Amino acid sequence: MLEEIIAKASMLLELANNSQVAQAVTQASGAPGTPWWVWPLLLFVTTFVMGIVAVMAGVGGGVLFVPIVGSFFPFHLDFVRGAGLIVALAGALAAGPGLLKANLANLRLALPVALIASTFSIVGAFIGLALPSNILQICLGLTITFIAVLFIFSKNSEFPKVGKPDGVSRALNISGSYYEPSAGRPVDWTVWRTPQGFLLFIAIGTVAGMFGLGAGWANVPVLNLLMGAPLKIAVGSSKFLLSITDTSAAWVYLNQGAVLPIIAVPSVLGIMLGSLVGVRLLAGAKPKVVRNMVILMLLFAGIRSLLKGLGWG
Amino acid sequence: MSTQARAEKHSTQHNAMQQTVPAKQKKTAVKVDVPPEQIKYANLLLYCSWAGIGILVLTFILYVTGLVGSYIPPAQVAQYWGLSAHEFLVETGAPSGWGWLGMLKYGDFLNLVGIAFLALLTIVGYLVLLLPAYIRKKDLSYAAIVTVEILVLTLAASGILKVGAH
DSSP states (O other): HHHHHHHOOOOOOOOHHHHHHHHHHHHHHHHOOOOHHHHHHHHHHHHHHHHHHHHHOOHHHHHHHHHHHHSSSSOOHHHHHHHHHHHEEEEHHHHHHHHHHHHHHHHHHHHHHHHHHHHHHHHHHHHHHOOOOOOOOHHEEEHHHHHHHHHHHHHOOSOOOOOSSOOOHHHHOOOEEEEETTTTEEEEEEEOOHHHHHHHHHHHHHHHHTTTTOHHHHHHHIIIITTOOOHHHHHHHHHHHHHHHHHHOOOOOHHTTOHHHHHHHHHHHHHHHHHHHHHHHGGGHHHHHHHHHHHHHHHHHHHHHHHHHOOOO | OHHHEEEEEEEEHHEEEESSSSSSSSSOOOOOOOHHHHHHHHHHHHHHHHHHHHHHHHHHHHHHHHHHHHHSOOOTTTTTTTTTTHHHHHHHHHOGGGGGGGGSSSHHHHHHHHHHHHHHHHHHIIIIIIIIHHHHTTTTHHHHHHHHHHHHHHHHHTTOOOOOOO
């Protein structure tokens, strides 16, 4: 399997180097006289494609943004992470209303978890902004590689088995119901192992703030596989709680001057428009193929970031 | 089977039950009860998030077209975006924290209005909608969670916390 992954990674590397957008970015990086408007335009095109791919692969755009833009564009990682948080925040805020109204994002589940994650995302943001760039690149490379491996091996469960709700979930009354169209009926749900889940959100919040990543890749497995929330509730609540987690880290980046509009705004617009197009293309897509491509892209970006941090890239 | 025995059997099954699967549920009304404060919060996000994105687009157009003057013209930003955030502030003399509010005559800082607007939505929603709703319901644990979250987000937004240079 490893050989297959390495073979696909080299193929992807070649594809990435040969693709028109990547070529344009590489050429522009090496040309000091490149007109200024080329960069926001390339960023818009790249994030537009990223938005399409993210929807088709069922991942958040934020997790693709930092490793890919950080690898291929000439911006300092501080500004890439700042923009990554704004991208994830805008996407979560725009998706929130629909999820909340359908009760797929549930406030009783999201609010306690968001409090923990948002508090620690501030801690993560400060760690990230205080660390030397090469150390941060190495940590980012390791994290992105871990996320790619997590995507390969993690299996979600639509309706996980739930044992007796623990004291915390009973005290907070974390439960709800949502309408399941495939059955034409509402589904009731509750959660368990809440203290363990809350502890993991300390790590999730820290990583989200440190690297400016949307944290859906970690939220969903914890809510679904550990705490036992049905997959739709886990995905919906995860997306919504990013709007709170990323808010606190975004403020830290904004106050430290790490949000450059010329990077953040085209990225927000590109990824949101791309997501809208991605939703329309979803019906005819092969999600497994796209997801495998995303995993390979993440592996590639993770290894590249690691090598950059070690001074070998 | 007695009622007690049935209750015990149900309790044993509940200890390791499958999350309620649709096929096993009784037929009920299709409508799902969503708490009113959740609906109000959703509406706030719906209108304000798109308004924020609209502000982003508008201010970005003003900035890149040069209709509004810039502190750092778009053509010169490339000289600085390879620096760390700290070096950027030192080199350009740009303000940190809320200092940008005094620089709104410049297009690049005007863009931050939309970003700050988006980042303020959660604090406003918590303060105006969720906190009063949980207090009215006497749901003290959630009122406490919401209060602490408002404090955490306000602290992050205040700019009081500073980071060391690297």
